[in-house]
Amino acid sequence: MSILGTVGAAVKLGLGLHHLQIAGEYIYSYLPSLSGTRSICQAPRTFTTIMKEIKTIGTHDGTFHCDEVLGCAMLRILFPDAQIRRSRKNEVLDACDIVIDVGGVYDLTTYRFDHHQKGFEVTAGSLLPGKPWNVKLSSAGLVFCHFGKDIIRCIVDLPDEKNLDRVFDQVYANFIQEVDGIDNGVPMCCPTTTYSISTNLSSRVSHLNKSWNQKEFDEEKAFNQAMQLTSEEFIDRVKYYSESWLPALCIVQSAIDNRFTVDPSGEIIELSQFCPWKAHYFKLEEELKLSPTVKFVVFFGEDGSWRVQSVSLDEKSFILRIPLHKAWQGLRGKDIGVEGAIFVHGTGFIGGNETREGAISMARKSLSSHVAQS
Known part of the structure; x- marks a missing residue:
């Protein structure tokens, strides 16, 4: 019997589509519309759980x-x-x-x-x-x-x-x-914690x-x-x-694809617009087996200036692969010695520049400084 024939027979018998299993996949249909949510009717799909009507x-x-x-x-x-x-x-x-x-x-x-x-x-x-x-x-x-x-x-x-x-x-x-x-x-961590989250x-x-001394409680x-x-x-x-x-994935993917046009090293990427990039980058790095890995991310900031951010070892780490040039850390403006530079954070994890070219230049010089020291 075809899938449609099987579904038709089930409906005729009053079985309900969510009880059917066909070729290892489930026909699934349920739910009226609910405010703030969507009705679902997907077929065929594989599910962890065989659904039934829950009243x-x-x-x-x-x-x-x-x-x-x-x-x-x-x-x-x-x-x-x-x-x-x-x-x-x-x-x-x-x-x-x-x-x-x-x-x-x-x-x-x-x-x-x-x-x-x-x-x-x-x-x-x-x-x-x-x-x-x-x-x-x-x-x-x-x-x-x-x-x-x-x-x-x-x-x-x-x-x-x-x-x-x-x-x-x-x-x-x-x-x-x-x-x-x-x-x-x-x-969450061990053996001791410095503070608790309440x-x-x-x-x-x-x-x-209900609190211990509360008399009336519904x-x-x-x-x-x-x-x-x-x-x-x-x-x-x-x-x-x-x-x-999720929409940030396309932006990060495009930045990775175009990394060699930003710098021949392939270690600097430019986001077409700022977005939550870290989780996507590290996942894509693993999936694509990127080599070399990216060390700096350049993007246009919300305040109208450009940012250059150092990439950490992983999404949660505070340890940087390569920080911005050590000599710039904690400095501002002309003290940095790069045209258009605005600031460099004291840890070297991020810096600002008035122009795109200036931000990329800061990333390139930081790369060169790291290579010279290693």
């Missing part, structure tokens, strides 16, 4: 935490009409279509997503082969790993699977993973719980407030990575 979402009552609040909020983006039932009673949870953060079971076939049980050590890296993350998943991480791409597609239009995967990775690495780590007590999303959700109202908080922040992050971060 009830179960989680525990009592003190709530960021992971199950965020998990419920994400599921409600997929299924806006789903009812949330908060209880620890088996008879209540067993009647739910999906249960998260309670019950002591992680079983995809029965839609049970708890992470508290003994022996649970599932990470995004173990669940999704090829992903680099090894923080134990909370209920938020489980929901995101199984449903995340479809939740993202409810918020933004990303038909290209590779771009969807890029946004998925950024949202997990820079948003969900933090919730997973905090909920599971995974230390303004993160998990802390703000925690603050919405737990359901507080839980809904927490869901609203996490939902808004999650949607904001998805939109940022889809609508601001």
